[in-house]
Amino acid sequence: MDTLPFVFKGNLYKDYSDSLKAEIDLLKEKEEESWRIALDMFMFSLRYISSIYDLYKKNPYQCYKDEIVDMCNKFSAHSMGKNKSWTTKLSDGLVEECNRIINEMEKIPTK
Numbered sequence: 001m002d003t004l005p006f007v008f009k010g011n012l013y014k015d016y017s018d019s020l021k022a023e024i025d026l027l028k029e030k031e032e033e034s035w036r037i038a039l040d041m042f043m044f045s046l047r048y049i050s051s052i053y054d055l056y057k058k059n060p061y062q063c064y065k066d067e068i069v070d071m072c073n074k075f076s077a078h079s080m081g082k083n084k085s086w087t088t089k090l091s092d093g094l095v096e097e098c099n100r101i102i103n104e105m106e107k108i109p110t111k
Contacts, residue, residue: 035086042090045071046097053101060108068105072098 049068056064072095079091 038087038090042094045075045094049094049097049101053104056105057108060105060110062110065102065105065110068098068101072102 049071052064052067056068075091075094075098079088079095
């Protein structure tokens, strides 16, 4: 029995390598899209935080301050992981901005 019962057609290593490359390329595209979505959400969150602060400066009601504190807590929960990925770094930036605005809000008496 010198022959195998089947015949290899093509190069298995090359075929497997090509399929892995295709999967990696697809993952890179998805990661790039995820990055753009996360960045859009980051920018939206910054604008939202700023608009709440602007409302608070005009009418310093406690509910506006509570909203910023609540957002800060949510972003803090996302950024607590040991793995500092780009998404947790974005959350860290939002936490810093929320804390900065909370400190500014503390200077304005609440109605």
